[in-house]
Amino acid sequence: MSIIILIVKPSLKARSSMGHSRAEKAEHHDRILGLAAQRIREAGLDAINVAELMRSAGLTHGGFYRHFASREDLVAEALARAFTDGAARAMGGQERNEPRSAGHFVRGYLSKTHRDDPGHGCAITALAGDIGRADSDAKAILETHLKAGADALSRGLAEDEPPLPHGKALAIMAALVGGLTLARAVGDPHLSDLLLRSTRELALSALSS
Amino acid sequence: MSIIILIVKPSLKARSSMGHSRAEKAEHHDRILGLAAQRIREAGLDAINVAELMRSAGLTHGGFYRHFASREDLVAEALARAFTDGAARAMGGQERNEPRSAGHFVRGYLSKTHRDDPGHGCAITALAGDIGRADSDAKAILETHLKAGADALSRGLAEDEPPLPHGKALAIMAALVGGLTLARAVGDPHLSDLLLRSTRELALSALSS
DNA sequence: TGTACATCAGTGAACGCGCGTTCACTGATGTAC
């Protein structure tokens, strides 16, 4: 004869039934935002569906308004989140937030893995087209992160390389954005790869000239 | 006493009241498509509102289905139209459809007038972001016109210039698309101008190297 | 060339679906005593 004692962890129990501790709310809030930030990079600023988003976060749609005043509010927050999440990733690797070198930055940016995972990639490329039609708040966020990207390029230069003029760094960023955008917009995989490679060469030669 | 004879021109009469001659239908069809092609370049592939579109064409929404089987059908046709309309414009001037030179092409593409009038500009830049999330038909159209753009660059070279490798032409196209996209996505007008100028320099120096 | 009729482009009311938002309710959390 044996006695089996079943201990149900509070956290597990709460997660499976109806939990609403403060900690869990924060966790849910963060999860919703993160998923929204991913979703808009994959499908655009208009692509957020409240019910679908909540479902993907493991919740029901009604609770959405305990977290955000409106869908519009969420999109604005998710936009900012997409840029910060994407910046970390674009800098090369999920861990560090400084690129090892300008060359690494360019190669990582125009890589197939970045092309094939816009949801976790740089928001500048993922959303530049949409933001061209959006309000000035959205434009301001992009602007900030575009400048940060250009700065990252400059900082990634070796000591003995000549400093990168501001305009030139911006032009290289433009090439990266255009190359990645087109690589995603083209049907033929070979042409897509060629776009990545060719733009990479253009950017790298511009870096060292 | 005088007799006034009022002659109402059939064409005018028809246009002001309810006209439905074959010629007018074709005219209306073309007008609707052209406006839709403009609208999607301005506001994106999802931005077509049937009632609004018909109103802008001087018609009411009910008649839409005498012209297109569905909204989806219209968008597909308008997409193709946007590319052909935009190509003529991007080549420099509304009249000719061959650029005078590669330099003119680049300068026209990255001009303020092009930046400030996406509705009449190149559909590659206006819609590349959207098409990255669209179906393979849309991608195929972009692909065709992207190649045509790269070819136009090559043909615009002077006799004594070295021929442009395929990949390099594509990379320059990528830079143009990125530069114009960012110039439209940025709030600060000075930064926007700088993006145009810097990308222009990058593209021109890539052309002659 | 004129007359009768069929066609069909265009009109505007109405329908119905999708989706953002609201609301009454549940039950665990967390606080007051």
Add this chain to the structure above:
DNA sequence: TGTACATCAGTGAACGCGCGTTCACTGATGTAC
């Protein structure tokens, strides 16, 4: 530490608006004779 109560995160039905689509109708076009 235990008990009573207020709070509030989450649920799911219901609401209402926007918008694509349908439909009965109008009247000019265009064709048959």
